[in-house]
Amino acid sequence: MLDTRISRRAALMGAGAAAAWLASPARALLQAAGRMEVPGFVNDLVGRMTLEEKAGQLSLMASAWGGGAAAALNPPSDSNFPKQLEETRQGQLTGVFNGNGARMARIMQTAAVKESRLKIPLIFAADIIHGHRTIFPVPLAEVSSFEPELARRTAEVAAFEAAGAGIDWNFAPMCDVARDQRWGRGVEGGGEDPLLGSLFAAARVHGFQGSDFKSNEHFLACVKHFAAYGAAEAGLDYNTVDISERTLREVYLRPYKAGFDAGALSAMASFNEISGIPATGNHWLLTDLLRGEWGFQGFVVSDYTGDEEMIKHGYAKDGRDAARIAFLAGVDMSMQSGLYRMYLPDLVRSGEVPEATLNTSVRRVLAAKHMLGLFEDPFRRIDEKREKSRSMLPRSRAVARESGRKSIVLLKNEGDLLPLPRSGKKIALIGPFASGQHDLVGPWVVYGSDANAVSLETGVRAAVADKNSIIAVEGSKVEQAIPGGIDQAVAAAQAADIVVLAIGESQGMSGEAQSRADIVLPKPQQDLAEAVAKTGKPIVVVLKHGRALALEGAVKDAPAILATWFLGTETGNSIADVLFGAYSPSGRLPASFPHLSGQQPYFYAHKTTGRPNPDPKLDDYKARFRGITNTALYPFGHGLTYGKIAYSDFAISGPSLPMTGEISVSARVTNSGKRAAEEVVQLYIHDRVGSVTRPVRELKAFRKVKLEPGQSEVVRFTLKRDDLLFYGVANTPTVEPGTFDVWIAPSAEAEGVHGTFELTA
Missing domain, CATH: 3.20.20.300 (Glycoside hydrolase, family 3, N-terminal domain)
Structure with missing residues (x-):
């Protein structure tokens, strides 16, 4: 019944993969199933x-x-x-x-x-x-x-x-x-x-x-x-x-x-x-x-x-x-x-x-x-x-662990702090989510429970050579300070070589009826982070959250940050797999992290307006909030690996795309690092002039590629007329001749490699 093998489709996702999925026999079966028989x-x-x-x-x-x-x-x-x-x-x-x-x-x-x-x-x-x-x-x-x-x-x-x-x-x-x-x-x-x-x-x-x-x-x-x-x-x-x-x-x-x-x-x-x-x-x-x-x-x-x-x-x-x-x-x-x-x-x-x-x-x-x-x-x-007999089988939990580690996004990794060594270092797990079987499965769970889930501390202790090298201290509750909690956390940090700071939202802070006016960390946790940062110990922030957050202060400035969301039954094992390098992070953000809560709603596919401010310089009388550019702290599609990924050699099959034809674009993606990595290569376009104004970028394709150390691969995408459709003045699908920008890039706001083509009548 359950096939836990990686299928061919899992190895190739994106515009080409999307097209393959949409044209597949499986989809044809499902469309047939969509007919109601009476x-x-x-x-x-x-x-x-x-x-x-x-x-x-x-x-x-x-x-x-x-x-x-x-x-x-x-x-x-x-x-x-x-x-x-x-x-x-x-x-x-x-x-x-x-x-x-x-x-x-x-x-x-x-x-x-x-x-x-x-x-x-x-x-x-x-x-x-x-x-x-x-x-x-x-x-x-x-x-x-x-x-x-x-x-x-x-x-x-x-x-x-x-x-x-x-x-x-x-x-x-x-x-x-x-x-x-x-x-x-x-x-x-x-x-x-x-x-x-x-x-x-x-x-x-x-x-x-x-x-x-x-x-x-x-x-x-x-x-x-x-x-x-x-x-x-x-x-x-x-x-x-x-x-x-x-x-x-x-x-x-x-x-x-x-x-x-x-x-x-x-x-x-x-x-x-x-x-x-x-x-x-x-x-x-x-x-x-x-x-x-x-x-x-x-x-x-x-x-x-x-x-x-x-x-x-x-x-x-x-x-x-x-x-x-x-x-x-x-x-x-x-x-x-x-x-x-x-x-x-x-x-x-x-x-x-x-x-x-x-x-x-x-x-x-x-x-x-x-x-x-x-x-x-x-x-x-x-x-x-x-x-x-079907409940929580080992093979089901194996899929949960795989899904958990593939869902983690490495936002930041200064100085290659991650992955952590399995031995030789004392690690302080600090924060309200450092240990304990709570806030693991996430919101909207009717039949599962935290009691059957793996905590962060459990996963980390199982991953290291010496279980005594781990110190776990709560430091604060999710939304309340603990008397003496910060002092205990600081002492644990000072006694350790590395701090893993497990902070974020409880599972009750996301889901139905849990809108938040200010999408920042609760103050007790921010205070905890500031105090621990003053010890000078290297900090890995492990975020638990059900939305993109506006990060501040010591959390934002930490050398390494993992967005781990709510990962479910295998939470601790999935996070430990990434923390210690058993799995190189491959997740990418499906939602943009803003600089500040007040930017909401913020999304990458916004319009330019008549007064854009795309330059890092903050110009007056432009479409931006005071003190910040109209960008994300971490944009849609962003995510790092344990490799060193570079994009080069943009190529396009021709200067124009006929209405009834297709055009091929490609880039060379190289891993110059010492570790294997999976890169999500993304294709974006921008229609420069239209009868209806168009977003600054639109995702049209992506492909996930695995690169060994030193390996390069040419990643190629094909665009056709239908990929350029939009809803025109009459609210019907249309496409118009004109100039299009195209990027092959690691995120919605990264330059990657760039070119242009003309859609001709």
């Missing part, structure tokens, strides 16, 4: 249902018998499990989410298929965002790998474990582009770039669903949050989105479309409004665009009470009105509010909702259950012995 028996079943039973098939509720952290993440409206069983018998539920494993699912499914009138099976859903029992890096971290194939493999493991625990449907992947790091839910997504986000969205759908919907090793994916949730004003969760259709199409819609094109058959409407209309009630978004223009054949579910929240938006006058608006806009299934089962029957009887429209939504839901094999065998994913 068998004849479904039509017969719909004809026998009462209006109340139809509304029940469109009503999803949190499990009254929740699993793990489920109750805290999504509280059930009622924890009365016998009552929920009775609702199942009465046909008032289509299913539940975040329930307590296979035993609970068996009890409920038995009530549905043996004790209800129509014997319609339930569907069991869950939030398996980055793992079930084995927890992988948070999605934003995993995108740092620049390996979509890795995400496919971790999604496959997550599906293998969760489907074995009775789960049929997963509320993932999250496909929101996030360009404001204050937004807490950026941790669940693909970062600031739509191409990178699209590749990872498609890969995760592939991993979750596989090629057979009926497999008990896979489950249904749900593309969320549709749409543009990541564009919430000021990065404030649940906030308003006011956006042009052009930006919506060029940037924010692309990863969702990639997920649907990969075969996802369910979508979740987002909480936010878009230009005055809540997504849950947006007919243009959910019907005209999603079903009409894109041809989506699956079903749409609201987010948690999203339909009811239109009342607070000021878009619906009451629950009945909200149910009507959401349903007619294109939301097939209501989550948690109960509004559909309360009001849809009467809305149909009054003529406000056509029964034919209700029947269409019910058919979609029943057809999805059929495609998942639930009518053939309602218990195909429910097996308590299988649930235990």
Whole structure:
């Protein structure tokens, strides 16, 4: 089942790789799977249902018998499990989410298929965002790998474990582009770039669903949050989105479309409004665009009470009105509010909702259950012995460790402080994350736990020759000082040769409802860092975080900095692999680290404006904030290796690209260092003049190459007309002749090597 080998696709990622993925037989299988089949028996079943039973098939509720952290993440409206069983018998539920494993699912499914009138099976859903029992890096971290194939493999493991625990449907992947790091839910997504986000969205759908919907090793994916949730004003969760259709199409819609094109058959409407209309009630978004223009054949579910929240938006006058608006806009299934089962029957009887429209939504839901094999065998994913036998297998943890180390980004390494020696040096682990099984798995974990995860101290002690060479001191809490903590930390630093400073955010500081106005380290940790820095000992900062941060003072000035995010079950081992050189860091930033919080939203693909200030010199009356340039501290795509990488010998196949032709660009990438390295070679373009102004750079391709010491490789990319498309004045895809800049570079703000070409008519 689980293939932990590195595939050919894992070795070649980027524009060429993206094209290969998008044209692959695997993708063709998934697109075929994206066609919804409605068998004849479904039509017969719909004809026998009462209006109340139809509304029940469109009503999803949190499990009254929740699993793990489920109750805290999504509280059930009622924890009365016998009552929920009775609702199942009465046909008032289509299913539940975040329930307590296979035993609970068996009890409920038995009530549905043996004790209800129509014997319609339930569907069991869950939030398996980055793992079930084995927890992988948070999605934003995993995108740092620049390996979509890795995400496919971790999604496959997550599906293998969760489907074995009775789960049929997963509320993932999250496909929101996030360009404001204050937004807490950026941790669940693909970062600031739509191409990178699209590749990872498609890969995760592939991993979750596989090629057979009926497999008990896979489950249904749900593309969320549709749409543009990541564009919430000021990065404030649940906030308003006011956006042009052009930006919506060029940037924010692309990863969702990639997920649907990969075969996802369910979508979740987002909480936010878009230009005055809540997504849950947006007919243009959910019907005209999603079903009409894109041809989506699956079903749409609201987010948690999203339909009811239109009342607070000021878009619906009451629950009945909200149910009507959401349903007619294109939301097939209501989550948690109960509004559909309360009001849809009467809305149909009054003529406000056509029964034919209700029947269409019910058919979609029943057809999805059929495609998942639930009518053939309602218990195909429910097996308590299988649930235990699939949990946290050694090969699953091996994938977690691999994914963790590939997600780490080396931001800085002055004087080649890293990798650290395994012997001969005393190391002080200092900080709130230096030791202990806490804040390891990260936010949005329902079924896994820190108790089964490897701490930093454990991983480091296992990696060094002498375990007594490690001193671990907390120094401070995450957001509180410890009496005498700094003194203890300073003493530990003075007694050591090297300090590993483990600081950052707790897992409760990222995720839903965790927007931050100031994306800096909490003051107690900053104070700790300043005090330790005064000892003069070399410091390696190991950041724990769910977003890009604005680094300050001693943290910013430390000679070595690792961005390690939340890495999941194998956290300590993954970090130790990089710290001590068992693995040369290969991660690259999927989100730009700003100089200051006040730069947010900051992203690399911004416009120049009429008064740009690209020079390091701070000119007056230019587009910048006081005292800083309009750049990132560490830009999108940045990341160092333990090699010495240089770019040279830019070459282009010709001066022009005909509309029906292609052009090849290449560069020589050399590792002159003493250690092997993996470099993520990135291709960017800039359209100098257009009928609509264009970003300063746009990522069009990337390729991950492994270079031995002293090795060079010519990395080549091909560009075609379609790679230069943008949405024109009429909000339709267009391409215009003109001059294009092209860079092959190690990041979005690095020069790398550069050239130009003309697109000719």
